[in-house]
Amino acid sequence: MKTRRLLLLVLAVFSLLGVFTAGPGPATAATPDNNAIAAKYAKNPQLGAAITPLRCGLAQGGCYRGYRNGSIYWSPGTGAHMAVGAILGRWGSLNWERGFLGYPTTDESCTLAGSGCVQKYQGGRMYWQRSAGANPVKGGIGARWDQMGAEHGVLGYPISGENCTLVSGGCVQNFQGGYVYWQPSVGSHSVHGAIGAKWVQMGYERSPLGYPTSEEQCGGSPLSCVQYFQGGTINWPTFAGVSVNPYAGSTGVVVNKRRPNSPINQTPPDLAWVGSQLMRSEASWQYSQLVAGASAAGVALTPVSGFRSYDTQVGLYNSYVSQYGQAVADTISARPGYSEHQTGLVMDIGNPNGACSLQACFENTPAGQFAANNAWRYGFIIRYPWGQDWTTGYTYEPWHLRYIGVRTATDMHNRGYQTLEQYFGLAAAPSY
Structure with missing residues (x-):
């Protein structure tokens, strides 16, 4: 009985000293997670004083500690990384480590074009730039954006997250210079410039053209560009105006004295x-x-x-x-x-x-x-x-x-x- 009382007294004293803390899970002063977070903090004193105790028991066995100017997160699969500023706030709005991004896998890097910043996560990346704010990129849309030159390309920085409430299971993300669309049957493609403006004016993916099925293709002299969509093409000879050519079978098909039905004796199936x-x-x-x-x-x-x-x-x-x-x-x-x-x-x-x-x-x-x-x-x-x-x-x-x-x-x-x-x-x- 005396031994049990002594143990309870020791636990109470440790609790008052902060060796054990309340939170999502247990924490001790001698665990790998605490050592990693402490080591990370030692190299980044700009985080300021700690404002929370070490908290563990997060998703994937993770831990974090909050500081006056940010936080440090750790998980067995990612190690310890800082999260600060606008990127931290946006990550929080997406449900922290429980969201699609998961844990950070790098610290924030602020050496991008236009004084932009990026932080990598398990499920994607978060970008910040003063005029664009903080927004994530991931998956097929992120891959297409990378192919377009990422923030250095014609699209610039993301100015929104993904919106996946479009017709036929489609998604879109807005960028400074245009859009990237993804739909299961066509993959991901960007729309921008004069061709993109015409497609937007017609009603986006709900127009007779549907989703883009290719990137804008330009060539020739004088320069001429074309982009393919589910229901037709948009052409832009740079020396003339933009024109739309809906495919046969599209609700936008144009039949007149110079544009016959195709095939000429066709009968619609529906x-x-x-x-x-x-x-x-x-x-x-x-x-x-x-x-x-x-x-x-x-x-x-x-x-x-x-x-x-x-x-x-x-x-x-x-x-x-x-x-x-x-x-x-x-x-x-x-x-x-x-x-x-x-x-x-x-x-x-x-x-x-x-x-x-x-x-x-x-x-x-x-x-x-x-x-x-x-x-x-x-x-x-x-x-x-x-x-x-x-x-x-x-x-x-x-x-x-x-x-x-x-x-x-x-x-x-x-x-x-x-x-x-x-x-x-x-x-x-x-x-x-």
């Missing part, structure tokens, strides 16, 4: 019924929302003509040629293979009573007025607007709605673009 007509599935769903919106406003719309096959267009075009001659037929009907209807992204609409069906006076009917004022809200544009024959090659068709996606249609509306040719920076197509 057609769905809209009443008695067919459209591609995404377009058909948005058309149903358009009809519902019109109905809520007291306006009835009816589908008149949706998808047309190559063979159907042959018959229709030939009938117009027989009736009006080829010169007139070419202003009111597409030649086979050159019809937007063949994309499955078009619906000619009308009034249920047939008023002004497929005539210019349709614009003054309830259905025509609703479409003119609201189609963009549902991802549609009036593809052949008034006074744009010289661009589109067709006379005014207020009934001809083309699905282009809500983001793109909204951007076109807000920025005052009337035709896809103008919006994408493509050549006018008044004739074949």
Whole structure:
């Protein structure tokens, strides 16, 4: 009994002297972790006086001690390293050693371009620069940034962490000079400069172009650049403006008198019924929302003509040629293979009573007025607007709605673009 009381008394005295401390785990004055932290501190007195006792029992068997101007962290796998300043604060916001970065594996180094600093961790790196703040880089995005020259390259320092809430499981990180995107099916690629600005303006990865699938590629004299995306390319001859070339099959595909369907007799694989007509599935769903919106406003719309096959267009075009001659037929009907209807992204609409069906006076009917004022809200544009024959090659068709996606249609509306040719920076197509 006397021995037990003596042991308890000794433990109490040691506790008062600070040999044992409260915290996440036990600590002693003679463990490897304490020796390593003490040795690190001895070489870095600028940390100032200790403000916490040694605390152990952290993730991976780690320990730390806080000082007036920073902390020292130790783990069996990383050794002892300092964490200070803005990098320490940002690391803390990411859940310290319990977060994706884990423990520091180096001290902070402040010899980078623009007076920047970096510290390496088990799961990545943390960078700080006065105008950019402190932000981590890791994984595929970090690897791409390294390939681009890291902070010395066109992208500069990171100005945000990763955001992995994008469509199709994608991630993005913002840098001073652009972005790096990652998506499982395409990997990581950067977007920046004039090409990046156009892609951003179109709606980022939610535009018809989707995610980047390559880096910007430049060459030739005069210099010309191109970048590939899931749904098309963006071209930038440095002596001219930026142009967008959506692929066949993309909701952004441009079909006109100089850009036929590809293949010329193609049939989209995802057609769905809209009443008695067919459209591609995404377009058909948005058309149903358009009809519902019109109905809520007291306006009835009816589908008149949706998808047309190559063979159907042959018959229709030939009938117009027989009736009006080829010169007139070419202003009111597409030649086979050159019809937007063949994309499955078009619906000619009308009034249920047939008023002004497929005539210019349709614009003054309830259905025509609703479409003119609201189609963009549902991802549609009036593809052949008034006074744009010289661009589109067709006379005014207020009934001809083309699905282009809500983001793109909204951007076109807000920025005052009337035709896809103008919006994408493509050549006018008044004739074949």
